[in-house]
Amino acid sequence: KAGVTQTPRYLIKTRGQQVTLSCSPISGHRSVSWYQQTPGQGLQFLFEYFSETQRNKGNFPGRFSGRQFSNSRSEMNVSTLELGDSALYLCASSLDRGATEAFFGQGTRLTVV
Amino acid sequence: GENVEQHPSTLSVQEGDSAVIKCTYSDSASNYFPWYKQELGKGPQLIIDIRSNVGEKKDQRIAVTLNKTAKHFSLHITETQPEDSAVYFCAASLRSQGNLIFGKGTKLSVKP
Numbered sequence: 001k002a003g004v005t006q007t008p009r010y011l012i013k014t015r016g017q018q019v020t021l022s023c024s025p026i027s028g029h030r031s032v033s034w035y036q037q038t039p040g041q042g043l044q045f046l047f048e049y050f051s052e053t054q055r056n057k058g059n060f061p062g063r064f065s066g067r068q069f070s071n072s073r074s075e076m077n078v079s080t081l082e083l084g085d086s087a088l089y090l091c092a093s094s095l096d097r098g099a100t101e102a103f104f105g106q107g108t109r110l111t112v113v
Numbered sequence: 114g115e116n117v118e119q120h121p122s123t124l125s126v127q128e129g130d131s132a133v134i135k136c137t138y139s140d141s142a143s144n145y146f147p148w149y150k151q152e153l154g155k156g157p158q159l160i161i162d163i164r165s166n167v168g169e170k171k172d173q174r175i176a177v178t179l180n181k182t183a184k185h186f187s188l189h190i191t192e193t194q195p196e197d198s199a200v201y202f203c204a205a206s207l208r209s210q211g212n213l214i215f216g217k218g219t220k221l222s223v224k225p
Contacts, residue, residue: 004156033211042218043157043202048211056211090156092213099206099213100145104156 002027004093004105012111018079021108025072025093031055032074033102034066037088046089049074050097081112115140117205119216126193127224134219136203137185143205146179146186147213151200160201161188193223 005024013019025032033056034046045058049068066076072093078085088109092102116139126132138146144165149157163170163177163186170177174193179186190197200220204213 006156031211033213035213043204043213043215045212045214050211058212094211097211098145099147099204099211101159101162102147102213103159104149106154106156 004091004103006089006091006105006108008108009106010109010111012113013081015081015083015112017081018077019081019110020075020077021089021091021110023074023076023091023093023105025074025091026103029093029095029103030072031094031097032068032072033092033094033099034074034076035090035092035104036060037090037107038086043090046076048097048099055097078110083112086110086112115143115205115214117203117214117216119203119219121219122217123220123222125222125224128193128195130193132190132193132197132221132223134188134201134203134221135185136187136205136216137183138205138214139184140205140207141181141184142207143214145206146177147204148175148177148188149202149204149215151202151218157202190221193221195223195225197221198223 033048048056068074088107090107147162151157176189203216
């Protein structure tokens, strides 16, 4: 059974640009959550999507947004990139709503220059 | 909101010894506590979890204990091997919520 797939693996963007990251959850999983990982702040929750609806949101500015499609695949978008947005962005999928048995992808390493 | 503290931040053991990592949480309503292992260049891997209606859970060399009264939970790894070297994260959540609150991580080094 395939795991969580995140694309691309690496990205370099310039300040002010926007970026879209993609996540394909484990087949049959309907919940997708996104996390930001940095050396200083650790793993921080961005948002959770279930049935194409955002169910929960972390404490991030409105420049961070996401969506989920009918096949449960999810994308997150960051607009007007700042240097501080450089991080590993992780996607986790769960069978159902809630954070139980959440399986993570390998992440997208975003560098903002 | 929930806050999770994790100790120690680094841990070095000899191969074959046991390793213990401890976490405390602040929200007594939290009822799900997973542990993740993250190797360099990879995403976190779920290694064991425990729900609030259980005090202890074992899976081969790994065990987790939960003390709801004291609001702390611990990861125990016995007979450590070099491949156990990684960063370990504890987390807490309300099962009805979609977000995990993570500790800051423990870098475990197992010396052969």
